[in-house]
Amino acid sequence: FAAPDYFSLVEEGAKCYGRCGYLTEPVTIACAHNFCRVCITQHCEEWEKGTRPELTCPQCREPLQKGEFKPNTQLNNRVQKIKQLRIHPGKGKEPVVDLCGRHEELLKLFCEEDGEAICWVCEKSRDHRSHTVVPIEEAAQDYKVRNGPFLINPLQDPRFILLLLQGQRFKHGCLKLVKEKRAVITGEFNRLHTWLKEEEQGLLQRLAEEERETLQRLQENVTKLSQQSSSLQQLIAELEKKCQQRAAELLKVRDRRSWSVKLQEPGAISTELKNVYKICLAMKEMLQRFWVDMTLDPDTANDTFQDLPDTPERFDTYPEVLGAERFTGGRCYWEVEVGDKTEWTLGVCRESVSKKGMHGKYKARTSPSTPLPVSDSPSRVGIFLDYEAGEVLFYNVTDGSHLFTFTDTFSGTLRPYFHTGLSAGDTNVAPLIICPIPAQARGNL
Known part of the structure; x- marks a missing residue:
């Protein structure tokens, strides 16, 4: 018969009975069997939870007391040496490439x-x-x-060749990932280009239809005016002829209602093309791609209902607060529910804005203030920041219209700004509500 492999027998004694591989932090229990500290601890916890009827040694079933095990430093040193022999065998041993990190088996x-x-x-x-x-x-x-x-x-050396093979795999994985990302980016922009082209064609088509309708109404008005002008000229000619008659005959004209002409005012024609403003609705999907989760910075809030410490970062006059987000570049979008509030202020400010001392109809906080021609009070406002372009755009989310574009050259850090407005005798006490990212927008981020 073949002689037993002594190294295999020794190696077997360095493994945990729990089938987890080589012993890790080995401990010895009362019956002299060895286990990983984690394995035997987990075994005791399962007994405490009632999943095991009694606490015994997993190998020989001898009774076991919880915590009745001691670290086996000598065995731990032996296990480490066996692992080294596995990886770097001595003379006469069959060379071993490496061990599997998950199963502690040879990588053959x-x-x-x-x-x-x-x-x-x-x-x-x-x-x-x-x-x-x-x-x-x-x-x-x-x-x-x-x-x-x-x-x-x-x-x-096979081990070096293995490293080269693994390097090739890593390179292949990186190239594959780059290819996939490139395909995603190209696909997304192709989709956006197609969508924008379709929107452009649709808007131009609707604009052309409105142009035709407007020209048609203008032509109808010109025709009506021409007809009225012809009737007036005919009446004037007849009146001039009557003026040559005797006085008795001439006085009969004022009793003749048939000589009167009722002038009709041409129909009013709007000079505004409504579909020009509808582009804001078409841009909503684009804006949602830059939607950010907006949170508030409590250290900047001025709350009269709480006794808060007066710090340099805190506003001290109006009910104001800054967003926790800080922007130094890129594009971002968020929406705020203003409801039927009569006064509020939204936008962005520099992080260095003064927070102490004194700092309504809708207006933009330009210098001087710019009144805004808002036909319907917005119940929800969208804010879009394009840092590099130096623009902050405001939208009436309620009807999709554009409210105002603030233009400047940005530098440094910008912060979202919120001002709930004064209570005005309890007529403006409703809160401003930061709108969460919609599910359909979250999937496109």
């Missing part, structure tokens, strides 16, 4: 699809079951044949 196989060395347990797993797997020596030999002119003797 190579998966060609994933480009990595695996053990026999990995081969049976779901991740590699359908892949092409060859012995690691065969994969190394194929690599040497393909790259022979570039190899020198020190590079014949």
Whole structure:
């Protein structure tokens, strides 16, 4: 018979009975069996939870007291040496490439699809079951044949070849990831270009229809005016003829109602093309791509209902607060529910804005203030910041119209700004509500 493999027997004694591989922080219990500290601790916890009827040694079933185990430093040192022998065998030992990090088994196989060395347990797993797997020596030999002119003797070490194979896998993975990201970006922008082109064509078509309708109404008005002008000229000619008659005949004209002409005012024609402003509705989907989760910075809030410390960051006059987000570039969008409030202020400000001392109809806080021609009071306002373009755009989300665009050259840090307005005798006590990102917008971010 064949003599037993002494190294295998010693190695077997360095493994945990719990099938987790080599012992980690080994401890010895009363019956002299050894386990990983984590394994035996978990075994005791399962007994405490009632999933085990009694607390016994997992190997010999001898009674066990909780916490009745001691660290085995000598065994721990032996386990470390065995691991070293596995990785760096001495003379006369069969060279070992490496151990599987998950199963502590020899990496004797190579998966060609994933480009990595695996053990026999990995081969049976779901991740590699359908892949092409060859012995690691065969994969190394194929690599040497393909790259022979570039190899020198020190590079014949299988472990070095394995590193090269793993490097190729990493490179392949990076290139694949870049390709996928490039496809996603290209696809997204193609979709946006297509969508914008369709919106442009739709708006131009509706604009052309309005142009035709307007010209038609103008032509109808011109025709009516021409008809009225002809009737007036005919009446004037007849009146001039009557003026040549005798006085008795002439006085009869004022009793003749048939000589009167009723002038009709031409129909009013709007000079505004309503579809020009409807583009704001078409831009809503685009704006939602830049929607950010907006939160408030409590250290800047001026709350008269709480006794808060007066710090340099806190407003001290009006009910004001800054957003916690800080913007130094890029684009972002958020919406605020203003309801039927009679006074409020929204926008952005520099982080260095003065927060102490004194700082309504809708107006933009330009200098001087700019009155805004708002036909319907917005119940929800959208704010879009384009830092590089130096623009802050405000939208009436209620009807999709554009309210105002603030233009400046931005530098430094910008913060979202919120002012609920004064209570005005309890007529303006409703809060401002920051709107959460809609589900459909969150999926497009």
